[in-house]
Amino acid sequence: MSDLGFLALSLALGTTTYSIVSLALGIRKGDEGLAAAGKRAIYASAVFLTLAVVALIYVLLARDFQVEYVASHTSRDLALPYTLSALWAGQEGSLLFWAWLLSVYATALVLSGRRAGHILTSYSSLVVSCVLAFFLLLVIFVNNPFQRLDFVPSDGLGMNPLLQNPAMIWHPPIVYLGYVGFTVPFALTLAVLLSGKMEDPYVPLVRRWTLLSWLCLGVGTVLGAQWAYVELGWGGYWGWDPVENASLLPWLTGTALIHSLMMRRGRGAIKLSHIVLVVGTFALCIFGTFVTRSGMISSVHAFAVSRIGLYFLAFLLSVVVASVLLTFTRRSGLRGDDESESLVSRPTALWVTIVLLLAATAAILLGTLFPLVSDTLNVALTTDYFNTSSALILGPLILLMGICPFTTWKGGDSRGLSRRLIAPLIGALVTGAALLLLGLRDAFGVVAFSVCAFVIVGTLLQFYSGFRGSRRGSEGNRLSGFVSSLRKQRSRYGGYVVHLGIVMITIGVVGSSAYKIEESITLDPSAMRTVGGYTLRYEEFSYLPAVGKDVATATLAVYEGGEQVAVLRPEKHFHHSSQQPVSEVAIRSTLKEDLYVALTGWEDASQRIALEVIVSPLVVWIWIGGGVLLVGAVLAFWPARRAEGAEDLAVDPSRASEGRPTGEEGQR
Amino acid sequence: MKRKYRFLAGGGVIVAVVGLLLLTSMRSSTVYYLTVGELKSQVPEIYGERVRVAGHIDRDSVDWVLGSSTLSFDVVEGKETLPVFYEGIVPDAFAQSETVVVEGEYSPDGVFQADTLVVQCPSKYEARVTE
Numbered sequence: 001m002s003d004l005g006f007l008a009l010s011l012a013l014g015t016t017t018y019s020i021v022s023l024a025l026g027i028r029k030g031d032e033g034l035a036a037a038g039k040r041a042i043y044a045s046a047v048f049l050t051l052a053v054v055a056l057i058y059v060l061l062a063r064d065f066q067v068e069y070v071a072s073h074t075s076r077d078l079a080l081p082y083t084l085s086a087l088w089a090g091q092e093g094s095l096l097f098w099a100w101l102l103s104v105y106a107t108a109l110v111l112s113g114r115r116a117g118h119i120l121t122s123y124s125s126l127v128v129s130c131v132l133a134f135f136l137l138l139v140i141f142v143n144n145p146f147q148r149l150d151f152v153p154s155d156g157l158g159m160n161p162l163l164q165n166p167a168m169i170w171h172p173p174i175v176y177l178g179y180v181g182f183t184v185p186f187a188l189t190l191a192v193l194l195s196g197k198m199e200d201p202y203v204p205l206v207r208r209w210t211l212l213s214w215l216c217l218g219v220g221t222v223l224g225a226q227w228a229y230v231e232l233g234w235g236g237y238w239g240w241d242p243v244e245n246a247s248l249l250p251w252l253t254g255t256a257l258i259h260s261l262m263m264r265r266g267r268g269a270i271k272l273s274h275i276v277l278v279v280g281t282f283a284l285c286i287f288g289t290f291v292t293r294s295g296m297i298s299s300v301h302a303f304a305v306s307r308i309g310l311y312f313l314a315f316l317l318s319v320v321v322a323s324v325l326l327t328f329t330r331r332s333g334l335r336g337d338d339e340s341e342s343l344v345s346r347p348t349a350l351w352v353t354i355v356l357l358l359a360a361t362a363a364i365l366l367g368t369l370f371p372l373v374s375d376t377l378n379v380a381l382t383t384d385y386f387n388t389s390s391a392l393i394l395g396p397l398i399l400l401m402g403i404c405p406f407t408t409w410k411g412g413d414s415r416g417l418s419r420r421l422i423a424p425l426i427g428a429l430v431t432g433a434a435l436l437l438l439g440l441r442d443a444f445g446v447v448a449f450s451v452c453a454f455v456i457v458g459t460l461l462q463f464y465s466g467f468r469g470s471r472r473g474s475e476g477n478r479l480s481g482f483v484s485s486l487r488k489q490r491s492r493y494g495g496y497v498v499h500l501g502i503v504m505i506t507i508g509v510v511g512s513s514a515y516k517i518e519e520s521i522t523l524d525p526s527a528m529r530t531v532g533g534y535t536l537r538y539e540e541f542s543y544l545p546a547v548g549k550d551v552a553t554a555t556l557a558v559y560e561g562g563e564q565v566a567v568l569r570p571e572k573h574f575h576h577s578s579q580q581p582v583s584e585v586a587i588r589s590t591l592k593e594d595l596y597v598a599l600t601g602w603e604d605a606s607q608r609i610a611l612e613v614i615v616s617p618l619v620v621w622i623w624i625g626g627g628v629l630l631v632g633a634v635l636a637f638w639p640a641r642r643a644e645g646a647e648d649l650a651v652d653p654s655r656a657s658e659g660r661p662t663g664e665e666g667q668r
Numbered sequence: 669m670k671r672k673y674r675f676l677a678g679g680g681v682i683v684a685v686v687g688l689l690l691l692t693s694m695r696s697s698t699v700y701y702l703t704v705g706e707l708k709s710q711v712p713e714i715y716g717e718r719v720r721v722a723g724h725i726d727r728d729s730v731d732w733v734l735g736s737s738t739l740s741f742d743v744v745e746g747k748e749t750l751p752v753f754y755e756g757i758v759p760d761a762f763a764q765s766e767t768v769v770v771e772g773e774y775s776p777d778g779v780f781q782a783d784t785l786v787v788q789c790p791s792k793y794e795a796r797v798t799e
Contacts, residue, residue, distance in 0.1 A: 381697060
């Protein structure tokens with residue numbers, strides 16, 4: 001079966017090469033038939049790559065330990081879901097999975113462009129095929145997942161116990177969906193530049209692809225944070241590790257890209273800002289893979305840099321150089337950004353948003369790359385750098401999120417703007433005063449929560465004015481009128497829902513970072529101890545064998561205000577296949593705060609236990625915010641119904657009303 | 669012309685803000701990053717300064733004291749040995765890790781008092797299959 005998998009990979013490389021050659025020739029000679037054959041070859045690549053993935057899943061499930069990848073990442077006692085997730089647990093499998101996703105995206109790209117029959121489809125298929133060829137070369141010649149050992153091990157090494165967590169099933173493929181997805185906007189952008197069709201509508205072409213990839217990257221990142229919170233046992237969810245930054249950076253530039261796509265004077269033609277942001281985002285996705293796979297940046301001293309990092313670096317450089325050269329040759333055809341007569345206007349607000357997002361990206365990127373010079377300078381950056389710089393840059397951005405929806409496209413109406421901002425301002429002041437009365441004394445928390453209140457009131461006002469405004473438009477009751485206007489302006493209201501999600505995440509981050517209580521305690525049997533309003537009573541301790549591991553469990557009764565509110569059982573697992581113990585923390589989660597307890601050690605004789613107890617306020621809002629972000633992005637992404645969306649690729653119906661709060665462009 | 673101007677202004681803001689941040693954080697959020705040998709050669713000026721030290725863990729020296737939740741172990745680099753005292757959560761991956769990065773202060777009694785302990789991300793450990 002592994003031979004079949006490798007054969008499928010080789011065939012995929014063959015068909016991809018064929019599609020590159022025939023697309024290039026077809027475009028050059030203006031031969032439609034040749035170009036069409038090249039596009040059909042992409043379907044074939046997708047089929048062969050699907051076969052290769054199926055083959056790898058088959059050898060994983062069959063536990064064919066002669067295949068090195070299977071032996072390195074699974075074992076006989078590994079549960080079925082994790083055996084399947086081994087597909088992306090290692091480097092070889094991840095690359096194959098990446099190539100397969102890309103081939104699926106490429107197929108979708110060709111299919112969506114079929115009716116349009118556009119020359120852009122040929123060009124973008126060509127670009128995607130080139131990227132696909134790069135990954136296939138890596139999978140076949142550098143990191144072949146079907147590599148066989150010259151002996152058959154009796155059992156595999158097993159999967160790292162830390163990776164055996166439900167979040168690890170969903171987190172990597174969703175992040176990959178985002179990473180790989182940004183290839184499509186990149187390909188479409190290069191297609192526009194290559195073909196010179198600079199006047200054609202560009203925004204509707206890339207908007208949905210961008211939203212989809214951005215959405216996956218964002219949700220995947222939140223899931224990754226949740227995995228760290230639940231699994232790593234230190235009570236945090238974000239450590240500014242290069243691997244985490246690798247998914248945050250393209251998400252930030254992707255956010256900037258989405259906002260630049262809203263500025264669409266000049267019939268949505270391509271602009272320099274679009275090119276910079278699309279290429280930057282794609283380059284950061286590749287950079288992310290480079291960081292996570294090369295081990296170059298997080299390495300301390302002795303870790304060998306794997307060869308694959310160099311290939312990614314070379315690929316990254318060629319992407320950037322090619323894009324810059326191409327943009328330079330087409331510079332005369334580029335349109336300017338929105339010119340606004342007034343300083344206080346939507347285009348200015350969007351422009352500031354983009355600049356702030358890029359500043360945050362640059363600051364985090366510099367911090368991430370800093371370890372490269374740490375050795376020579378004998379100096380290292382602490383996480384304080386990331387915390388301060390992101391708070392300083394992203395704080396004003398969140399405030400802007402509350403102002404921007406009230407600005408108008410034409411601008412100039414400063415007095416009207418300040419009148420409309422009165423209600424959010426009152427919301428912010430009331431919140432600030434209430435927090436001061438409740439006893440909050442630190443400036444950071446009070447200011448941050450007041451800003452959040454400002455944005456929430458402002459965003460809800462947008463929905464309210466939509467609700468009031470819909471009365472005039474519809475015959476039926478207000479609500480159905482509102483729902484139909486929500487439908488018509490999906491992307492606008494979807495964007496506001498995303499904003500609410502971001503505010504919720506901010507509230508969670510501020511609460512859990514500024515007001516966290518953390519204590520290391522030791523308890524003798526039936527002793528009690530109070531941490532941050534919770535009293536813990538140590539009930540019992542057990543050490544029992546389970547399937548493939550031994551489990552130590554401490555049972556604690558939790559009291560709040562004299563009443564028992566929960567029983568927590570933090571555990572420590574000792575897997576037989578690995579010397580590394582794994583903490584299974586116990587969490588009591590409420591909307592107000594999380595009580596987080598980890599078992600850090602015990603004495604057999606006295607049964608005395610050591611615990612790490614953390615009270616983390618509002619942390620659950622990060623996960624809720626992630627969910628809200630998902631809902632909002634799906635709302636913005638969801639295609640309009642067929643009847644409305646007949647023109648589909650050419651003109652995206654939702655764009656007619658997007659971002660125009662007053663509906664200047666009329667409704668369909 | 670106006671477009672160019674706007675891009676330049678935006679770029680200028682980015683560069684200025686990031687440059688300013690990097691400069692201010694240089695003062696407040698950097699620590700010395702030294703090897704064990706370098707640390708010992710900078711005595712006594714280094715006492716009381718925040719330092720990050722990387723090196724190999726001497727497995728035989730690892731000791732965890734329950735009552736005080738303190739971990740003690742030796743960091744080895746070449747011929748130099750540095751005894752480390754760490755108070756805080758011990759990452760699960762510490763049990764299997766060969767190397768460690770600790771942050772804290774070096775005290776005149778020859779012990780490194782650490783409050784931060786970092787080991788490599790588990791996904792980087794890929795043991796080789798052997799017969």
